[in-house]
Amino acid sequence: MENNQTCIRAFADSVQIENCRKEIQVNNQSFSQLSGLLALAGNEVRLKILFLIEKENELCPCDLSDILEMSIPAISQHLRKLKDGNVIKGRREGQTIFYSLKQAHLSLLLPFFKHIIINKKMETV
Template sequence: MENNQSCIRVFADKVQIDNCREMLQTNDKAFSQLSGLLALAGNEVRLKILFLLEEEKELCPCDLSDILGMSIPAVSQHLRKLKDKNVIEGRREGQTIFYSLRQEQLPLLQPFFKHIIINSKRVTI
């Protein structure tokens, strides 16, 4: 900020600036993980898939296809992206693969799902 002539503050709080920089650096991995997850969940279909997997614990692509009104190949593309980024995992039962959220993703996603559920209750009341 020292070279920015548009700032009107008189004195910079160097301690605050250094503390904030250190905090960002210390949490760099967490920011990267959350940013990647939010980028995936930023797609409405993938967010719905994640929500459904949290609610139902596991679903197969056919279930998701029926629920979302999409083709199985379209659903499978979204599942592949989520699986490639280790957000979901699959369990094979015969010819069917059932997908579920990876447990380590739940603490990051549940606050968003809680927000969705709370807002849907407000609309229906």
């Protein structure tokens, strides 16, 4: 038997379809912002960086380089993408830049970080 992926319906709920279209349009900017954040956090290294920055409040590229055992230029590239994506901010102290999460993104990222912590606890049980 061939697996046919077509949709056959007897009746289209035009009110539901129109309401859903309006809902998408009204929230289009939020979808775009969340999609951008998830695309940046979807990279494993950047997710680790975000997790560490949230856990420690702020870190510099040298700290992240030591923790993740990566070169400073590689860490800097990831930090640049996160900064360009408006996810983190920098604070200069002398010649060192300390990065922290922007509060607007913290509420979106915390559930993911909690998931990571919960999984770690479950693995040790």
